[in-house]
Amino acid sequence: MMTDTTQSRGRVEIDDVVIRFKGKQGTVTALERTSHVLEPGTFTSLIGPSGCGKSTLMNAIAGFVTPAEGALRLDGKPITGPSPEVGVIFQQYALFPWFTALNNVRFGLKQFGLSKREEIDRARAALDEVGLAAHADKYPQQLSGGMKQRVAIARTFAVEPKVLLMDEPFGALDAQTRLVMHDLLLGIWRKHKATVLFVTHDVDEALLLSDHVQVMSQAPGRLIRHYHLTQERPRALSRSGNELLEIRDEILGLLHPKTMLADTL
Amino acid sequence: MAVTDLPRPPNATLPRVARVLSQGARTGATLGLPLISFAFVLGLWSLVGLSGVVKEAIFPAPWSVWSATVEMWRNGTLQTDLAKSLGRAAVxxxxxxxxxxxxxxxxxRVAVVxxxxxxxxxxxxxxxxxxxVPVAIVWFGIGEGSKYFVVSYTVFLTVWFNTHHGMQYVPETYLRAARTLGASKLREFATVVLPAAAxxxxAGIRLGVALAFLSLVAAELSGAxxxxxxxxxxxxxxxxxxxxFSLLIILGILGALADLVVHWIGKKLVHWEQG
Structure with missing residues (x-):
């Protein structure tokens, strides 16, 4: 079958998707009818109040959840379940505690049927990329939270996914470690050029990292505002111009409509 | 373990025994603490024996139990019985x-089953x-078959139950991670589900060892x-x-040793669960 090369780089189509869950009190709509396209190689942040369905949308793109209506497509092909083309970074790392850092990375490489030598070399290279070459033989429980998430990033990027979904990946880390992780993530993303969807509840994080910020409403979630950010990276809210600060105020206003921003800022 | 190497706050106000106890608890299963307990019980038991309050035929003194043990060892029944029982328990x-x-x-894993x-x-x-036991004797006679049956049946149910529940508690994120990393069903089972349930x-196997002894003796008490x-x-x-008394104590020691061995093997194999 012919593959259009311009279309095989991680274009995600969210086409009239509705997601519902069956709960004890009947069916609950987790995501209202949503249509959107993630262009290849772009970095999009999804931000919204907790429980608004942002993780639900992410889980649907990952293939963990099947939409009630509409369709999800990756490069034109329907998404029917989890696949190595769509990598996922979980908030709780999801590293296998029975494997060393190196073997966690090798786990994803097994599917390629490489020689053992080649598999180990590639896994080491991936760990080197996140600055953990020296910790390859440690078990996850011997690593700090930031280091665990680095292993998870190495494990996912080593498989070369077209799309990378990140569900509040740095939510459990302290502020200092977060900043380091932002640099690390942007560096690796630039190199691997995956399409990134980054779920967060931290406005600053979204503004520092993304090409696009999508703001979601309270549950049942839908996309209510889109910002296209073109500021040079690395960004800092203090020196990337007033525009980011204005957007920040607007987003905070959207997320907390009832609080008086004048008081909190 | 080098107990004395651990930095410890000075707590001279505590009585010495309490200090010893709390140190022992801190360093975990040191050998010394169980020995204190055994010595204490043996001391009490000797006192009862010396006092002559209870008849020897009802409640023998420690030294009588010891000479009974030596007697059984000398005439060879102890070795034969141990070999037989351990063999049955193991099989x-x-x-x-x-x-x-x-x-x-x-x-x-399989919904139909x-x-x-x-x-x-x-x-x-x-x-x-x-x-x-009565059913086992009707089915397999009073030979080895009925012992194997009773022990394996009891062990089977406990190990099955724990294994089954272990399989239910495999965290969903592990499975999701495995699937997005392109794992086949077989590899997911062997390298994710199994270790997660291990x-x-x-725990089930450890319980199974204890139950193997219990059910074995039950089977041997009648029809052996x-x-x-x-x-x-x-x-x-x-x-x-x-x-x-001698046989009961031997049973206790054997069971405890078997449990220690299984626990130690489990700790080595499921090394990531500690710490």
């Missing part, structure tokens, strides 16, 4: 644990091993011509309480 345990793990993996068998297996679990499986259980029964006929 029964081996069969029961193997089948239990396999069945647990099946009911944990779960629907067909789980309610039935759960109904079997409360039946005590000793109640099975701590539960080992050798083994620790048989020797206990024989000692009753001759009112040899000294021998009974």
């Amino acid at each position: 029964g345990f081996g069969i029961g644990a193997t089948l239990g793990v396999m069945m647990g993996l099946l009911t944990g 779960r629907t067909l068998l789980n309610p039935f297996l759960n109904l079997l679990r409360p039946i005590p091993a000793i109640a099975l 701590p539960h499986i080992f 011509s050798s083994g620790i259980g048989f020797r206990l029964q024989e000692a009753r006929q001759y009112v040899r309480t000294d021998r009974m």
Whole structure:
């Protein structure tokens, strides 16, 4: 079958998707009818109040959840379940505690049927990329939270996914470690050029990292505002111009409509 | 363990015994603390023996139990009985644990098997091993077969139950991570589901070892011509309480040693669960 090369780089189509869950009190709509396209190689942040369905949308793109209506497509092909083309970074790392850092990375490489030598070399290279070459033989429980998430990033990027979904990946880390992780993530993303969807509840994080910020409403979630950010990276809210600060105020206003921003800022 | 190397706040206000106890608790299962307990009980027991309050035939003193042990060793019955009983426990345990793990993996993963068998297996679990002995004797006679059957049946149910539940508690994120990393069903099972369930499986195996001894003695008490259980029964006929005590203590020591070994192996194999 012919593959259009311009279309095989991680274009995600969210086409009239509705997601519902069956709960004890009947069916609950987790995501209202949503249509959107993630262009290849772009970095999009999804931000919204907790429980608004942002993780639900992410889980649907990952293939963990099947939409009630509409369709999800990756490069034109329907998404029917989890696949190595769509990598996922979980908030709780999801590293296998029975494997060393190196073997966690090798786990994803097994599917390629490489020689053992080649598999180990590639896994080491991936760990080197996140600055953990020296910790390859440690078990996850011997690593700090930031280091665990680095292993998870190495494990996912080593498989070369077209799309990378990140569900509040740095939510459990302290502020200092977060900043380091932002640099690390942007560096690796630039190199691997995956399409990134980054779920967060931290406005600053979204503004520092993304090409696009999508703001979601309270549950049942839908996309209510889109910002296209073109500021040079690395960004800092203090020196990337007033525009980011204005957007920040607007987003905070959207997320907390009832609080008086004048008081909190 | 180098207890004295640990930095410890000075707590001179505590009485010495309490200090010793709390230090022991802190360093975990040191050898010293159980020995204190054994020495204490042995001391009490000796006092009862010396006081002559209870008749020797009812409650023998430690030294009588010791000489009964030496006697059984000298005439060779102790070695033969131990070999017989341990062999039966090992065979029964081996069969029961193997089948239990396999069945647990099946009911944990295959919905059809779960629907067909789980309610039935759960109904079997409360039946005590000793109640099975008459059936086992009718089916397999008073030879080795009935012992193997009772032990493996008891071990099987416990190991199955724990394995099955271990399979239910495999965290969803592990499975999701495995699937997005392109793992085949087989690899997901072998390198994600199994290790994730391993701590539960080992808990079941440890329980299984304890139950192997319990059910073995139950099987040997009626309808056997050798083994620790048989020797206990024989000692009753001759009112040899000294021998009974000796055999009971040996059973206790064997069970505890077996448990230590299994626990140690489990810790080595499921090394990531510690710390």
